[in-house]
Amino acid sequence: MKKELKIPRIKNGTVIDHITAGNAIKVLHILGIPKTSTFVVSVAMNVKSRMGKKDIVKVENREIDPKEVDKIALIAPKATINIIRDYEVAEKYLVKLPDEIIGIVSCSNPTCVSNSREPVKSRFKVICKDPLRIICYYCEREPEDISERII
Ligand SMILES: Nc1ncnc2c1ncn2[C@@H]1O[C@H](COP(=O)(O)OP(=O)(O)OP(=O)(O)O)[C@@H](O)[C@H]1O
Ligand SMILES: [Mg+2]
Numbered sequence: 001m002k003k004e005l006k007i008p009r010i011k012n013g014t015v016i017d018h019i020t021a022g023n024a025i026k027v028l029h030i031l032g033i034p035k036t037s038t039f040v041v042s043v044a045m046n047v048k049s050r051m052g053k054k055d056i057v058k059v060e061n062r063e064i065d066p067k068e069v070d071k072i073a074l075i076a077p078k079a080t081i082n083i084i085r086d087y088e089v090a091e092k093y094l095v096k097l098p099d100e101i102i103g104i105v106s107c108s109n110p111t112c113v114s115n116s117r118e119p120v121k122s123r124f125k126v127i128c129k130d131p132l133r134i135i136c137y138y139c140e141r142e143p144e145d146i147s148e149r150i151i
């Protein structure tokens with residue numbers, strides 16, 4: 001039997017699959033949808049999968065950029081990025097958490113040097129990957145809700 005898709009097939013674009021259930025909204029936010037992007041997007045939430053539930057986001061006619069992939073890794077560490085070309089999965093890769101997170105999360109400490117007028121990029125050390133915990137390289141403050149602090 002042919003696999004049934006919850007969302008119609010797309011010709012070209014990106015499928016972000018295996019998103020932590022409930023986090024599709026945050027992925028849309030990272031992609032700038034709907035604020036700065038008018039691409040056609042389909043979302044499926046709480047879809048049954050091999051390991052419990054997941055969310056899926058499909059964006060037509062847009063291939064995702066590496067900076068967005070790094071942000072998605074923070075809120076959906078098991079996500080796969082599938083680049084669709086002519087209806088087929090042309091490329092597939094897993095998002096990856098780096099050991100250091102530079103320039104994509106802001107420090108929650110208002111007096112941190114990374115929040116001053118100095119041109120210092122925010123920088124965090126990953127101290128635990130699952131569940132994700134990070135501390136500021138400069139002031140060692142740990143943000144309470146990482147997803148709220150994605151720049
Ligand atoms: N043309 C398409 N349009 C929309 N979605 C697609 C298209 N082709 C594949 N997908 C979706 O992209 C995801 C990855 O497709 P793939 O065929 O690699 O599935 P898979 O073998 O289940 O992969 P995985 O092991 O990563 O779950 C699936 O969610 C699939 O439904
Ligand atoms: Mg699958």
Ligand SMILES: [Zn+2]
Binds near residue numbers: 108
């Ligand atoms: Zn700091």
